[in-house]
Amino acid sequence: MDTHALPHDETPVLPASTSTEVAPALAREPWHFHLPSLAALGPFLALVAACLFFALQSDRFFTAQNFALVAQQVMVVGLLAIGQTLIILTAGIDLSCGMVMALGGIVMTKLAVESGLPPALAIACALAVTTLFGLANGLLVTRIKLPAFIVTLGTMNIAFALTQLYSSSQTVTGLPDALTALGNTFALGGTQVSFGVLLMLALYVLAWLALRETGPGRHIYAVGNNSEAARLTGINVKRVLLAVYALAGLMYGIAALLSVARTGVGDPNAGQTENLDAITAVVLGGTSLFGGRGVILGSLVGALIVGVFRNGLTLMGVSSIYQVLVTGILVILAVATDQLSRRGGRA
Secondary structure, eight states, X not given: OOGGGSOTTOOOOOOHHHHHHHHHHHXXXXXXXXXXXXXXXXXHHHHHHHHHHHHHHOTTTSSHHHHHHHHHHHHHHHHHHHHHHHHHHTTXXXXXXXXXXXXXXXXXXXXXXXXXXXXXXXXHHHHHHHHHHHHXXXXXXXXXXXXXXXXXXXXXXXXXXXXXXXXXXXOXXXXXXXXXXXXXXXXXXXXXXXXXXXHHHHHHHHHHHHHHHSHHHHHHHHHHHOHHHHHHTTOOHHHHHHHHHHHHHHHHHHXXXXXXXXXXXXXXXXXXXXXXXXXXXXXHTTOOTTSSOOOHHHHHHHHHHHHHHHHHHHHTTOOHHHHHHHHHHHHHHHXXXXXXXXXXXXX
């Protein structure tokens, strides 16, 4: 019996007559069988390698304050990557996340500044808007059965147009302190750390626990691995997909709050590249674009890889266009690795 094919939380039930025969075999398992797989360690090892490389290139890189800066720079993309990971785990994709985030940022800032709403209510309205956008994506995918790529490409343009129309393409300034509070920092061992980074890390831990320890979390993996098989086992596939897209929309709204807190303005041109950055982080973190495989903490590592490369290349004086070039190469390598591992698994 191949016990390695079982999920981590399932224990094989053995007949009484054979348990004494199999137990010694289990006890003789090589020690390396219990180590994390290379696929799971790959993103972390890549992050460590990148840090070591840039530490050798610049003496300003390997400092606590620089790492805190990198974390602050990636916290928005990191939040978007949580929602993007949930969707990609179901074998979907969301091209609209950056534009939906920008719309959420404009909604909360204009309501707070120009309409005079209390900041908490303005934030709640923005979260409702982004969640509804996610729900709309889910309804189009599940009810009309449109491809997620086409649906989110359309809603990306709709969100962009609504953002420009509602803001009149003007930046919103003069924000109340409550909207920028998460951009403030506190001292931790002599290093200034943003409150927004703490929120991002807390949400990653929460998402990791939900996917690993709850039934709905396992249903997400099941739907992404084989939606028809999941349906036959009694999982309501449409409900799972609707919940995933709506939850992703909520994450985009929280990312909008972090973006506003970090920049101190409501920018209608925000989110222009964040959608691709979020997908990049998810892919670099080891989540399969084919669905059903991946660890959400890997997306955080993927976001940090992108942030470390951009920060390190900047410290080296490399032009920003080469940073984009390197990011593109990393994405292609990550997807190629995923494809090769899938082919190897079928062999």
